[in-house]
Amino acid sequence: MTERQVQISLGAGAILASLFLLLWAIPQWVSSPSNVQKLILSPLFWPYALAGFTGLTGLGLLFGGLGSDDDGEPVNEPSDNPAAAWMRLAGMAAIMALTMFLMPRLGMVLTSMLVFVASAFLVRTRHPVTAVVCAVLIPLILYAFFAHVAGVAIPQGNVLRLP
Incomplete structure (x- = not known):
C-alpha cells in the first residue's frame, strides 16, 4: 500500500470507529448517574471526548490522504525474514x-x-x-x-x- 492509501484507509477506519462509539457503544454500555457535580467527572465525558478526537483524527487523515501527491512507492517493503x-x-x-x-x-x-x-x-x-x-x-x-x-x-x- 502506498502512503496515500494507508492514510485514506486509516482515516476511514477511524471515522467508522468513532461513529460506532458515538452512536451505539457509548450510549449502550456506559451509564452515568444524573447527579454528577462536574461534567468532566461524568463517566460519559471521556468516552465521548475520545470518540470525538478519534473522529477528528480520522477526518485529518482522510483529507490529508486525499490531498497528498503520491509517488506510488510502498510504505514498507515486505520483510525478507518472517x-x-x-x-x-x-x-x-x-x-x-x-x-x-x-x-x-x-x-x-x-x-x-x-x-x-x-x-x-x-x-x-x-x-x-x-x-x-x-x-x-x-x-x-x-x-x-x-x-x-x-x-x-x-x-x-x-x-x-x-x-
Missing part, C-alpha cells in the same frame, strides 16, 4: 509481562513511561526523539490532571513518589 515479525511479537509479550511486574513496584506513571519508550523502539519508530518526549510528558500530564484536578488516586510505586 522470523523478525515473531520476534517483535515476543518482544511485545515481554513488554506486557514486564508491565504487570513493574506496575506495583515503580508505579503507574514511571512504568507507563518505560513501556511507551520500549514499545516505540521495538517497532523502530522513525521519530525517536518525539517518542521519548511523549513518553515522559503524556504520563506526567495525565497524572497531574487525574491526581490534582479530578482527585483520583494514581498508584505510586516504591521508587518514585509524585506530589
Whole structure:
C-alpha cells in the first residue's frame, strides 16, 4: 500500500470507529448517574471526548490522504525474514509481562513511561526523539490532571513518589 492509501484507509477506519462509539457503544454500555457535580467527572465525558478526537483524527487523515501527491512507492517493503515479525511479537509479550511486574513496584506513571519508550523502539519508530518526549510528558500530564484536578488516586510505586 502506498502512503496515500494507508492514510485514506486509516482515516476511514477511524471515522467508522468513532461513529460506532458515538452512536451505539457509548450510549449502550456506559451509564452515568444524573447527579454528577462536574461534567468532566461524568463517566460519559471521556468516552465521548475520545470518540470525538478519534473522529477528528480520522477526518485529518482522510483529507490529508486525499490531498497528498503520491509517488506510488510502498510504505514498507515486505520483510525478507518472517522470523523478525515473531520476534517483535515476543518482544511485545515481554513488554506486557514486564508491565504487570513493574506496575506495583515503580508505579503507574514511571512504568507507563518505560513501556511507551520500549514499545516505540521495538517497532523502530522513525521519530525517536518525539517518542521519548511523549513518553515522559503524556504520563506526567495525565497524572497531574487525574491526581490534582479530578482527585483520583494514581498508584505510586516504591521508587518514585509524585506530589
